[in-house]
Amino acid sequence: MAAGLPGDHRYCGRRRGGERLRPAARRPAWLHRPRGRTTPPLRAVGLHPAGRRGDRRYGGRRQDQPGHTGSSPDGAPGRGVHRRSQRARSRPFARGPGRGPGRLPQVARSARRPVGRPGPGCPYGAVSRPTARQAGPDPVGQRRIRGSAVASPARYSLLGLGDADGAFAEASAAIGIAQEVNNRVGEAYALITAGRALRKLGDLEGARKTQETALSIAREMGGQDCEAQALNDLGATLVELAHGGPRRTARLRRRAVLVRIAAGVVVDHTRWGVNDGEPIGSAGGGAVGHTGRTAPPEPGGAQTVDELAARLRALHSWAGVSYREIHRRLAASRRRRGIAEIPVYNTVYRCLQPGRSRLDAELVVDIAAALLQDEALVAAWRQAHQVVAGRAADAAIVSVTDSIPADQGTFTGRSAEVAGLLAACDAGTTQFVLGGMAGVGKTQLARYVANRLIEAGHGNELQLSVDLRGFDPDRPPADPAAVLDGFLRRLGVPGSQVHALDLAGRARRFRQLMADRKAIVLLDNAATEDQVLPLLAQSPTCVTVVTSRYQLGGLPDVKCLALDVFTPAESLDLLRGIAGEEAIDADRQTAARIARLVGHLPLALAVVAGRITDSPGWCLGDHLERLTEHRERLRLEDSVEPALALSYEALPPERRRLLRLLALHPGRDLDSYAAAAVSGQRREQVVRVLADLVRASLLQPAAAGRFVLHDLVRVFACDRSRDEDRATVRRDALSRLFDHYRWAAAQAAAGYAPHEGSVRALVEDPGTECPQLGSRDLARAWLDAERSNLIAVVRAAAELGSSRPVTDISTVIHYYLDTSGYYREAEVLHECAVAAATDDASRSRAHNNLGCVYWRLGRYADGRDCYQRALDLTRKTGNRIGTGKAVGNVALGHFRLGRYLDAIDCFEQALTIFHEENDERMSSASTVRGGLGWSLLRVGRTAEALERFDESLRIARLLGDSTFEEAYALANVGNAHARLGGRELATEYGEAALALSRKLAFRSGEVDALNLLGRVRLTGGEPRVAVRLQQEALDLTIDIGSRAMTVEIRNDLGASLMAADRLDQALEEHQLALVVAQTLEDRYEIARACHGLSEVLGRQGADGAAYRERAVALFVDLGTPEAAEIHATY
Structure with a gap:
């Protein structure tokens, strides 16, 4: 094997005699050893003469130690590699671009860290076997391995053993490797270890320089964890350096406190001697404990998930509790409260790491409780999470x-x-x-x-x-x-x-x-x-x-x-371009003074020019005088607000009023219909006023028919609205705006999905003007343009305590958000609706919609809980149709979890309700029959399933021509005929479903139809055609992003590939299906994947009995007929 990674015991690169290489490393000139200390020569080392136990640098332990070998076959000094790594077989490298076949470098397994994925305690750069396997043995791959392994565990273990000399040597080698491969983060971590070694060796100035360099690199690369470590170490070093003269001591004490606070460590200023000159107490490199010293860090002020996680890490440092202890306390707390769901250790660990995009509210609160051990202090963390979650939701809404x-x-x-x-x-x-x-x-x-x-x-x-x-x-x-x-x-x-x-x-x-x-x-x-x-x-x-x-x-x-402000000449050009050359050139000196007064800022100049245009009776001197007066009593920048105030006060009252009310709009932009609603005027009048505001440079046109307020203008107008409009006026304006969006959204929903007519009936006409949204294309365009505004309106209404807009908008646009894949927006919307709903009917609808979103996001347990709450609420209200829908949703949960008999019971209950209420011509009735048919199909009652699928198709066709429901139903009927052996009918229905799905651009329906046709061709003895069809279905499924559909297609494709004698590919498809199915906890597809693997392995001459036994056990537990079919075969 080529020379491995010098200085890293995990990569056993050696000379032929079994000696390991440790070359000298490049390092900064100032990174030197303390005077008076000798550096052990860097040499090829085998067994250390003294046989130092536990020191990995010296090739292992004594020859007589059990489990080790001390000599090589040629009598050279012992290699000292653990027998487990000697027994491990070399593995071939994966092929890839720039990689050829080769052998995998062996990785020594230690008792402290097993080979494999690095765990939470593993230092940066630890390389697992999969990582090493991907790197390749060629020079490029070798550099990758070395670059990712610059943080050698030997450095940490040597420091722990008190061997600062050895740790310094290891760190120096790692710095050289990191510089060679340009791994800046790895270099920073190696510098941190070198600084710690120098500090132990007494070279505090060298340690300080080293730590400052590490801190600089960490900040440059954005490594938050690395930066925190460097800050903490630097703070401790500065404390020790502070025992010099009085001035230097005070300066370094203050800097140490600031540095440690920046590292997230809560510091007792009295103990650290910053305020009163008390002697500095002993300080180590770790976090300071909390007992009897300081108040715990508070979460207030956190605006992002990362900031909240940083405050949680600061609380962790303050408490001085290990991750394991946090997990133990959290688990014990949840058991005491009767909560069955207990997160695993890694979940708790990841919650405390930077780079999070989402935090679970209950987990944050439970971790804070475990650290604080005081329930009275925990409520602030729950409130902080609510604030952060709200801002994160707002940040995710973009137009x-x-x-x-x-x-x-x-x-x-x-x-x-x-x-x-x-x-x-x-x-x-x-x-x-x-x-x-x-x-x-x-x-x-x-x-x-x-x-x-x-x-x-x-x-x-x-x-x-x-x-x-x-x-x-x-x-x-x-x-x-x-x-x-x-x-x-x-x-x-x-x-x-x-x-x-x-x-x-x-x-x-x-x-x-x-x-x-x-x-x-x-x-x-x-x-x-x-x-x-x-x-x-x-x-x-x-x-x-x-x-x-x-x-x-x-x-x-x-x-x-x-960009700087305009030059004087450019300022005059702008004034001329808007106000006219004649007005400006008549008094150029005064015009220049006006430009200077507003700081030559283009926005302010444009506003002033608009004011000049609208005041033909005023001379430039009048404008200058008014601007000078306004400059003394304003809230914004001196160069901006005088111009805005002057233009605003020159507007007619109706324009001023509209500008103030437009600033209340919670969204970013708006159209003339929303402007008319917020003003309470006819749209024709408002369109003219909007044009006047654009000419006055107080409003900016955006896309066709839409308008935007500049940030500064919005702030100015909001302030004026608070000063000039009564609170009731502002509330009434927002109420009209909310009503407008409720009604317009209902009209758009009706155009987008005409068969969902019951949704539109929930919202009454408020009398505001609304665009024509009768066609699907117009409705879709309006919903796309207003989606972010609708979410902003919902959030604003929820903050004001107005529940009706929240729940109505949540209900009417749910189908649009669901079919368009806007799951994040839907989650925000429906969570607001759940919180805002004031009656059981609204809560039921909100829980139903939120359950659907959770289902799409793969949060099946949360989705099932929401569906159950919705069912309980609809039963309380006596809403039979709502109860039927809720029962159908609960049935879908049972189906997903493999409880087919429970699913059948629930689906039949839902159908009974629809029948009793004479309301079977609805999409829910078609969907419920489809779900019932699939549940019957899974338990082997195929004839009954076909009857239900036929009924579903009949109802879908009653809903209208060419609906999504019809495409689904056609494929379902085809699947039932295929199970019954009716290949011709199955092909007919499958082709009809495929044609309709492609007409509607309904990709999920297209996948179902292609897979159905593939299965039909497979049973007809055409496996190659089946493979082609199912491969096309798989490609579509991957594009769609549905993992549940992907599992089913891969299992079917694996069967077709096996029939086509492409056994290696069949094995791969079933393996991939098994991995994803286990992630989804889909027991039926897990069983199918295991059965497929046993079949392929049998064809290859291998033993697949274990897979077959697992498949049979799962099929028996699920109550499906496949178990008997497998027993009959074997």
């Missing part, structure tokens, strides 16, 4: 458009910047950041340049635009995962497939789809580099323009342009 907004009037100024950007784009630069203060004109410049690039052909294939809300006063910055969700949907990716991808997966898919596509992406109002980085297409044919109040210089391959 993406597939066009760049048109230029607003005549663009003035920035000629040099425009020319530079266009020239840079022609030269090959494709990523730009326009930075500058609020109101400096970043968005206007970005739109102008984007439209010029489109005219030049740079983005003629696709345009994408999104407001990232980086500095929105009312809503958190947009979540990049949600932005990518919108981008991918605009690029044609199904919502269910997008939902199956995490942030990295979405970013990767976005870049794949944008490759070689001539496109322009406008990312407006960005907050940070982290928000923007996943959204960069990084394609030479895609131009991305980012605007932000910051420069965002940390982004890769971007050209940053800092």
Whole structure:
């Protein structure tokens, strides 16, 4: 084997004589040994002459120790490798790009850490066998292994044994390796260990420099855990250094406290001698315990999941409790309270790690309780989680458009910047950041340049635009995962497939789809580099323009342009362009003073120019005087609010009133119908006033027929509304707005799904004007445009205690969100509805809808609980139809869990209710019959199943022509005929289902039909045709992102592949099916996968009895006929 990883006992790279290499490592010049100490020579080592026990650096232990060997066959000094690793067989490397066949380096197994996936206690860089196997033996792969293993466990174990010399040598070698492979995070961890070793050796200045370098690298790379370790170590080192002169001591004491606070350690200032000059107590590198010292960290102020997790980690450091002890306390607490669900250890560990996108509320509270041991302090953590969850939900609601907004009037100024950007784009630069203060004109410049690039052909294939809300006063910055969700949907990716991808997966898919596509992406109002980085297409044919109040210089391959305020000449040009040359040139000196008074800020200049245009009787001196007066009593920046106030006060009363009420809208943009609703006026009147506000530069046009308030204008108008409008006026305006969205959403839902007529009947006409939404296309377009506004309206109504808009909107748009795959928005919406509902009927509907969302998200236990609550509530209300739907949903839960007899009972109860209420011409009746048919099919009652499927098809056709329900029913009838041996009828129904599904672009129905046709061809002796059809179904299923459907298709495809004598591929499909089915806890598909594996292994001459026995046991437990079929075969 080639030389492995020097300095790392896990990779036994040796010379032929069994000696391991440990080369000298490159390290910074200042990283040196303390004076007076000698460095052991770095040499090839075998068995140490003294036979030091437990020291991994010396090739092992004495020859006479049980379980070890001390010599090689040629008599060389003993290799000292544990016999388990000697017995382990070499494994071939996986093939891949740039990798050839080879042998896997052996990994020594220690008693402290088993080989495999690194656990919570494993230091950074530990490499598992799968990781090593993927790396390959070639130079590139070897560098990968070395780069990921720079944090050698030997460094930690040697420090624990008190061998600081050895730990320093190991860390030095690791630093050299990390620098060689450019592994910056690994280098930081190695520097941390080197700093600890130097501190033990007494070289405090060397330790401080080392730790400061590690801290710098950690911050550069964004490694939060690494940064916390470096901060904590640096704080301890600074304390020891503080025993010098008085001035230096005080300075270092204060810095140590600040550093340790930044590391998340709660510090007692009195104990640390910062306030009163008391001697500093003993301090180690770890967190300070809490007993009798300080109050615990509080969660207040956390705005994001990461911030809450950081506060939870600070509480962990304060408590000084191990992860195992937290898990023990948590489990004991839940058992005392009778809670059956107890999280595993890893769940508790991950909850305390950075990088979380979601935290379970009860788990956070239970961990806090385990750490605090005081129930009175726990309530604050529950409240903090509610705040963070609300902001996270808001951040996930984003509106993406597939066009760049048109230029607003005549663009003035920035000629040099425009020319530079266009020239840079022609030269090959494709990523730009326009930075500058609020109101400096970043968005206007970005739109102008984007439209010029489109005219030049740079983005003629696709345009994408999104407001990232980086500095929105009312809503958190947009979540990049949600932005990518919108981008991918605009690029044609199904919502269910997008939902199956995490942030990295979405970013990767976005870049794949944008490759070689001539496109322009406008990312407006960005907050940070982290928000923007996943959204960069990084394609030479895609131009991305980012605007932000910051420069965002940390982004890769971007050209940053800092925008300043206008020059005096540009300011006058802007005033001329809006107010007219005659008015400005008549008194250029006063015009220049006005420009100076508003700081040459483009937004303020535009507002002033609009005011000048609307006041023909005023001279420029009058405007200057009024601006000077307003400057002294304002709330915003001095350059902004005088201009806004002057223009506002010059407006007629109706325009001022509309501007104030528009600022109350909880969403980002709005159309003229919403403006009419909030104002309480006719739409024709409001359209004219909106146009006047646009001309006054107080309102900005967005997409066709939509308008946006600038952030500064919104803040100004909200303040004026609070000053000038009574609270009842504001409440009435919002009430009208809520009613408008309730009614419009109901109309859109009726157009989107006409057969769901009962939903529309829940909402009465409030008398507000509403767009025409009768067709499915118009309804879909309105729902897509208003989706984020609807969620914002629901959240605003919930905060104001107005329950009716929350529950009605939740009910009417549920079908749209469900079929479109907007599961995150649906979860937020329905959770609000559950909390806001004031009557049992509304609570029942909300729980039903939320249960459906949980089901889609794979949270089956939560979904089952919601369905059961909905059933209990509908029974209380006496709503028989609602009870029937709820019972049907509970039956679906039983079916998924393999309780087929319970499912049959529930489905039949639901049908009895529908029959008694004479309400069988509804989609739920068709769905329930379909579910009953499948339950009967699973237990072998095929003839009865066919009857139910026929009834389901009949009802589906009564709902209207070409519905999703009809496509499902056709495939179901075909499946029943296939089980009964009617191949011709099965083929007929399958082809009809396939044609209808493709007509409706109904991909799930297409999958069912293709799989059905594949099974029919397999029973007809055409396995190759079956494989082709089922492979097409599998590809579609993967695109859709449904894991449950994927399992079924893989098992069917495996059977077809086995019939086609493609045994290796069949084995792989059944193995993949088994893995996913076990994740989903789908016992039926687990049994099918095991049976398939036993069959394939038998054909290959291997023993598949264990798989077969497991399959039979599961089929017997499920009560399905497959168990008898297998017994009959064997």
